Amino acid sequence: MASGKQSRKLAWLLLAGCAGLALAGEKTKEFKYTAAPGAWVSVVNNVGPVTVRYASGRQILIKSKTGSDKVEVAAEQKGNRFEIRTHILQPGSEDERRVEYEIFLPAKVGIAVRADSGPIRVKGLRGSEIILEGEASPVEVHEIEAAGQHLHVRTVSGNIALGKISSAHMEVRSFTGGVSLENVSGPKVQVTTTQGDIRYNGEFGSNGEYSLISHSGNIDVALPEGASVDMMAESVQGSADNDFPLQRKQHSSFLPHKGRSFSGTSHSGSSSVQLSSFSGKIRVKKR
Amino acid sequence: MNCMEFQNALPDLLDGGAAPEVEEHPKSCTACAGLVADLKEISAQARLLAASEEPGEHVWARIMESVESDALGHTEVPAPLRALWWGAGQSRWAIPVWAASVAALLLLGFEFNTLRQAPATPPEGVAVVQPAALVDNDDLQLLSVVEKRSPAKRARYKAHLEAVNASIRDAKRSVEEDPANELAQERLIQAYDQKSALYEMAMTRSMQ
Numbered sequence: 334m335a336s337g338k339q340s341r342k343l344a345w346l347l348l349a350g351c352a353g354l355a356l357a358g359e360k361t362k363e364f365k366y367t368a369a370p371g372a373w374v375s376v377v378n379n380v381g382p383v384t385v386r387y388a389s390g391r392q393i394l395i396k397s398k399t400g401s402d403k404v405e406v407a408a409e410q411k412g413n414r415f416e417i418r419t420h421i422l423q424p425g426s427e428d429e430r431r432v433e434y435e436i437f438l439p440a441k442v443g444i445a446v447r448a449d450s451g452p453i454r455v456k457g458l459r460g461s462e463i464i465l466e467g468e469a470s471p472v473e474v475h476e477i478e479a480a481g482q483h484l485h486v487r488t489v490s491g492n493i494a495l496g497k498i499s500s501a502h503m504e505v506r507s508f509t510g511g512v513s514l515e516n517v518s519g520p521k522v523q524v525t526t527t528q529g530d531i532r533y534n535g536e537f538g539s540n541g542e543y544s545l546i547s548h549s550g551n552i553d554v555a556l557p558e559g560a561s562v563d564m565m566a567e568s569v570q571g572s573a574d575n576d577f578p579l580q581r582k583q584h585s586s587f588l589p590h591k592g593r594s595f596s597g598t599s600h601s602g603s604s605s606v607q608l609s610s611f612s613g614k615i616r617v618k619k620r
Numbered sequence: 621m622n623c624m625e626f627q628n629a630l631p632d633l634l635d636g637g638a639a640p641e642v643e644e645h646p647k648s649c650t651a652c653a654g655l656v657a658d659l660k661e662i663s664a665q666a667r668l669l670a671a672s673e674e675p676g677e678h679v680w681a682r683i684m685e686s687v688e689s690d691a692l693g694h695t696e697v698p699a700p701l702r703a704l705w706w707g708a709g710q711s712r713w714a715i716p717v718w719a720a721s722v723a724a725l726l727l728l729g730f731e732f733n734t735l736r737q738a739p740a741t742p743p744e745g746v747a748v749v750q751p752a753a754l755v756d757n758d759d760l761q762l763l764s765v766v767e768k769r770s771p772a773k774r775a776r777y778k779a780h781l782e783a784v785n786a787s788i789r790d791a792k793r794s795v796e797e798d799p800a801n802e803l804a805q806e807r808l809i810q811a812y813d814q815k816s817a818l819y820e821m822a823m824t825r826s827m828q
Contacts, residue, residue: 408758447824466821469776487819489780510781527780527787527814546810548787569794571803609789611807 364395364408366415373462374436375442377418379404381431383446387457388437400431467491471510478500479519492529499538511550526550531614536560537604544607551613554606554609555620563602566615567594573608573615621645754782754789766822777822782817787811 366372368391376383381400386392394419397406405427406489408418419432431451438444440616441586444534446453448470455473461529465472472489475485486493486505493505493512501519505512511529516520518538523546524531530550537543545552549571556562556577566573572592579597589595608615621629621641629642633656646653755763759781769775791808798804 432622466824468773468821482713487817487821489818490776508814508818509783525810525814527811548791548811549805567803569791569801569807587671609803609806609812611787611794611804 359401360399362397362406362408364393364397364415364417366393366410366441367391368393368439369413370441371413371443372446373414374438375414375416375445375447376434377393377416377447378432378451379419379421379430379449380427381433381451383434383436383448383451383453383457385436385444385446385453386436387459388439391439392437393439393442396435396438398433401425401429403429404432404504406432409478454533474498481520484519520542534577537562537606539603541604543604544609546607546609547613548611549613552608552610552615554608554615554617556617557620559600561603562598562606563598563604564606564608564617565594565596566608566617568610568613568615569593570612571610571614573610574617576616576618578619627637754785756785759785762819762822777818780818781815784811784815 354520372393374395376395385428387570392571393415395408396413397417399406403421403423405420405422407418409418409422417434421430427450436444438458438461440459441461443453444458445466446455446465447466448582449467450469453465453467453470453472455465455475455477457476459478461477462472462482462602463474463477463484463486465474465486466488468489468491469486471493472486472488472491473494473496474484474486475494475496475498477498479498479499482503484495484498484501484503484505486495488507488510490509491507492598493507494515495503495505495513495517496515498514498517498535499519501517501522502525503517503519503522505514505522505524505530506526508527509529510526511532512524512526513532514524514535516535517533518535519541521542523544526551529547531545531547531552533543533545533552534555534556537560545554551571552566554577558578562579564577564579566575573594574592575595577599578618579595579599582596608617622645629638633642646656654692755778759778763774763778763781766777788808788811791804791811794801795808
């Protein structure tokens with residue numbers, strides 16, 4: 334009985350020791366700044382997630398967790414700009430180079446995130462100028478009240494998912510990554526891909542200018558019947574199919590080619606929507 | 621005048637309105653002299669790329685709009701340098717001119733930034749063009765810059781460059797087959813725009 338208890342105790346000690354070893358290289362840091370109007374936060378990371386969330390008040394809070402002693406986090410304040418950067422001190426595995434960032438951002442503070450491969454997630458920001466760049470990093474942006482600010486997202490191969498974003502001047506670009514937009518609206522929304530597919534689900538707001546362009550990726554649009562759009566869709570070598578009730582314009586310089594292009598308006602046509610592809614398929618349907 | 625000050629004054633020099641000390645600097649600095657020579661060569665080569673066909677004013681307007689709206693990161697192009705780019709092409713068919721200039725100047729911009737730390741030696745293998753490969757000399761040079769920072773990334777960027785170059789090739793063919801096809805022209809402009817953005821991304825990442 335006693336030896337059973339001892340064995341259990343030994344096992345717990347071993348387990349605790351292993352956990353301690355595993356966490357030995359992990360370091361957490363916190364940086365706090367008081368943000369004046371027009372402040373900017375810039376984050377550069379290699380491996381690991383960067384998460385940005387809204388915070389009330391005027392304090393910027395940045396938490397970082399490094400995966401090993403082979404990386405360190407350096408923070409620097411330059412006037413109203415706060416720069417946080419991952420420095421690789423020695424070569425190491427992906428896990429060893431991993432740094433996780435969690436950023437809490439007050440309203441109207443700009444954020445720029447540049448990452449190699451870790452996911453970039455942004456949620457709930459208000460009135461912030463947002464610039465997100467990732468190579469293979471997937472980017473997710475949700476619940477943004479942009480208040481007329483810019484949202485620029487660019488990836489090389491990472492997928493981009495945008496949802497519940499209003500009043501943003503958006504420029505979204507990827508090469509092989511797909512772009513998905515759900516209930517996204519703004520005065521100007523421009524999405525460009527080379528091979529990635531583009532998917533839009535929403536009603537295109539009102540008085541906006543939307544441009545979804547892909548070279549060889551497909552473009553799929555689903556919109557509710559009440560959407561007020563002035564739409565033009567055209568694929569040079571691919572196809573363009575429409576299942577949404579559009580009224581043909583009485584006066585138009587655009588000559589539709591069956592199966593390759595179409596155009597028309599619904600309701601007052603308050604938002605302009607341009608769907609364009611070189612060899613991809615364009616499909617528009619009623620939601 | 622040091623190399624950094626010279627770099628800042630480079631647009632004035634190329635614009636023909638530089639102070640005497642700016643013009644003097646490359647005479648005593650081989651790295652900066654090489655840079656100026658390269659820029660002049662690119663400018664000359666870009667003009668040679670001009671084709672006989674003139675685009676309409678609307679195409680120019682679209683190119684202007686496309687470049688002006690390509691403001692991710694709010695990169696400001698100095699006005700004299702912008703004038704150099706546009707001046708080189710405004711009277712000609714300028715898509716290749718614009719694309720070559722953007723790509724090459726971006727590349728040279730990065731190269732110049734590194735000149736002060738390292739001698740300007742061409743990366744190994746840059747001069748060799750693989751006929752079957754869908755990348756050109758500029759691309760190979762870009763890839764060598766990427767490789768210096770992260771060897772594993774070379775293959776990935778090469779694949780992306782090939783994809784973008786394929787899109788340029790396809791759109792070009794389409795324009796050649798039907799020069800009046802405005803949509804094909806737009807897609808060609810867009811394809812070049814994507815390539816310039818890819819260059820910018822590759823080099824931004826490489827500089828970090």
